[in-house]
Amino acid sequence: MLAAALVMPLGHFLLWPCILGTIPFLPVLYDGVAVRLEATLGIQPASVIGLLFRDFPPLHIFHLVVYIQIPLAMSIVAALEAKSGQRMGVGMIPTCLAAATIGYFLYAVMPVVGPLPIFGEGFAEAMRHLVALPSEPIINTTNPRNAMPSLHMTWALLIYLACRQHGRVIRVGGACFALGTALATLGLGEHYFIDLVVAVPLVLFVRAICAVDVPLARFERWGALALGVALLFGWSLMVRGIVNPVVWPGLTPLLMGGTVLACFSAERVLFRSERGAQATELWQLRAAAGRPG
Numbered sequence: 001m002l003a004a005a006l007v008m009p010l011g012h013f014l015l016w017p018c019i020l021g022t023i024p025f026l027p028v029l030y031d032g033v034a035v036r037l038e039a040t041l042g043i044q045p046a047s048v049i050g051l052l053f054r055d056f057p058p059l060h061i062f063h064l065v066v067y068i069q070i071p072l073a074m075s076i077v078a079a080l081e082a083k084s085g086q087r088m089g090v091g092m093i094p095t096c097l098a099a100a101t102i103g104y105f106l107y108a109v110m111p112v113v114g115p116l117p118i119f120g121e122g123f124a125e126a127m128r129h130l131v132a133l134p135s136e137p138i139i140n141t142t143n144p145r146n147a148m149p150s151l152h153m154t155w156a157l158l159i160y161l162a163c164r165q166h167g168r169v170i171r172v173g174g175a176c177f178a179l180g181t182a183l184a185t186l187g188l189g190e191h192y193f194i195d196l197v198v199a200v201p202l203v204l205f206v207r208a209i210c211a212v213d214v215p216l217a218r219f220e221r222w223g224a225l226a227l228g229v230a231l232l233f234g235w236s237l238m239v240r241g242i243v244n245p246v247v248w249p250g251l252t253p254l255l256m257g258g259t260v261l262a263c264f265s266a267e268r269v270l271f272r273s274e275r276g277a278q279a280t281e282l283w284q285l286r287a288a289a290g291r292p293g
Contacts, residue, residue: 007280019144026111027141030239030251031118032134034148034192037245039133040252041193046115049187050124066177073177080170088162089210089274096155099206100172104153106232112238113140114149116189130133148199148239150191156181157203161267197256198239201231204263211274220273224266231259240246249279253266
């Protein structure tokens with residue numbers, strides 16, 4: 001468990017210089033596009049949750065604690081996997097490391113820094129009183145591009161998905177942790193809501209890569225892989241302003257909801273196939289063990 005607890009901070013320490021190193025090469029940010037996409041919801045979720053945290057400091061403190069517990073939560077799930085012998089794909093820690101590696105690459109594809117660096121400490125109030133939505137490119141050579149997609153949300157969802165194999169109490173605990181992480185990322189000003197949406201196809205993509213018990217030739221796996229890639233590609237076009245769904249009223253919220261629903265549906269199909277493959281393997285092992293030598 002100690003080794004698992006150290007893997008993610010060590011990986012973060014090693015990859016962080018790479019993030020900082022991209023700043024001079026990615027001076028243009030797409031935070032303005034993120035704000036415009038969210039405005040189609042009729043609210044700015046980061047502003048709403050941020051104001052709630054401001055007015056109720058205990059909520060702010062609680063969610064700040066939740067936000068920094070990702071390594072601990074990963075370690076607990078990894079320990080459960082080791083104890084029960086039931087794992088999701090290649091296991092909790094390798095899966096989260098794969099998500100981090102892909103996520104760091106996507107940071108460069110969709111350079112966004114989040115509400116706090118753009119609007120300052122009063123981001124929640126500033127976003128609520130936006131007179132006009134940002135339309136000009138934002139030039140920033142200071143802050144790391146580590147908001148899109150939200151890796152915190154990606155890891156929290158992977159933790160929840162891994163908890164499904166360990167009983168109802170653990171599953172509910174994983175769901176509560178994922179929800180708390182989502183609220184924390186918004187209320188602390190680290191992410192826009194759209195960052196959390198784009199994290200969902202990343203989760204599906206990583207799950208499909210790491211679901212080694214399901215042959216790649218099976219539709220459940222390659223279909224999930226293809227859907228994850230397609231959605232990440234599509235959202236990258238929208239975030240970079242190459243495709244502008246805002247011109248069609250109601251389309252952006254529909255795309256957000258459709259992305260989440262499609263990804264969770266595909267992941268559920270993959271999970272069932274994965275469990276079936278694991279059950280077959282276990283039956284074969286037991287049958288082999290029962291044969292006379």
